[in-house]
Amino acid sequence: MTSLPENLIACPDCDLLQRVPPLPSGGKARCPRCRKVVAARKKDSLDRTMALTIAAAIAFLVANVMPLMGLSAVGRTAGTTIIGGIHEMWVQEEKLTALLVGFCVVLAPAVKIGFTLAVLFAARRFPAPAWAGTLLRWAEMHEPWAMLEVMMLGILVALVKIAELATVIPGVGMFAVGALIFLLAGMTAAFDPEEVWERVRWADGEAPRAPRAQSAGEAGG
């Protein structure tokens, strides 16, 4: 295979070939034709993302174990967790909907957080094993389906609807979900997947080219 100039890229949204100049840390490049962001250099991407991902993993566990809210009405109390809500949907014979909700608010965020964490640990080595690439691909595939912020708004609407019937007390789980939403957004903002791809051993067995100067220092350690 003839090797291509290293700074030559194609826009993922319009396929235009273009050369990306070396970007400063924190810099972005947009496609001149369709305005898509085609490259972004993020500062300390791997370390920052790892910190945020570990925090997100903790928040995720708390959000799923602790009750979201308690409710008292006509002298009775009830409460629910995320899993409890899904379980109720399942019991009420809306099994497909229950599975979909479970996928969007439990499985997809879990895959994203868990796999990203594994990828980041694997990418500390150079070259990183090829399975890191596979996990990264899975993590990115699940990203659009992780809908915790939509769920949060949904819960808010549900609470307003039932506010006149019952008194609702927000639980620890609710605060954990709130924190998790910001941590997940932070992960996406801090993460530069390209930096991982540059370190991963190629599927055809080739070792990757030397990583960028910025990450070369940590490679030795």
Add this chain to the structure above:
Amino acid sequence: MKPGPRTAAEAGLVLCEICGLLSRPANPEEPGHCPRCDGELAFRRHHSIQRTWALIVAAAICYLPANVLPVMTTSGLGGADEETIMGGVMLLYTTGSWPLALIVLIASVMIPLAKLIALAYLLITVQRGSIRNNRERARLYRLVEFVGRWSMLDVFVDTFTVALIQLQPLMAVLPGPGVLFFASVVVLTMLAAETFDPRLIWDSSTERTTQNE
């Protein structure tokens, strides 16, 4: 300016949609797999137009029952009360929280419909080889991709209302058949947006400029 290949496809190069590696496949008829991540390579997503149309038509079929059938049934001592999506919006409006009523109206009724229209418009203009408003069409596509998830709002509203209001025998909320249709509309339109290949928007323009040069 020297006329040369403007796009990767023209130059015989293919961009991996998974890892972003640009490579030159040995056989352009069968690009095979990405040398870096082993993902399947394609110059354009396979049968993008047909598949996107199929998903849109399926979503449009589900859109009607999603809005007509009840998404929730409230049963209490005084009998049962069914609620559709629009009914839920009206309930929020009459109980005085019009900002939330507006959010639910936009997320549940308007966004799914707007997505269907927007994707159909993109497909029709691509099929007719349009070269106009490319940038606006590219922006429209990104918007469709971005807002799609918010339509799932009502599914979560129903799930957590059902989960909380289980005070048998006084009062219980049960999910209605509309929820599944509604969730189907959201999932199908999200899949349709993922299936559509935005590079098709620009291909007609690329062909024309190449011919003129």
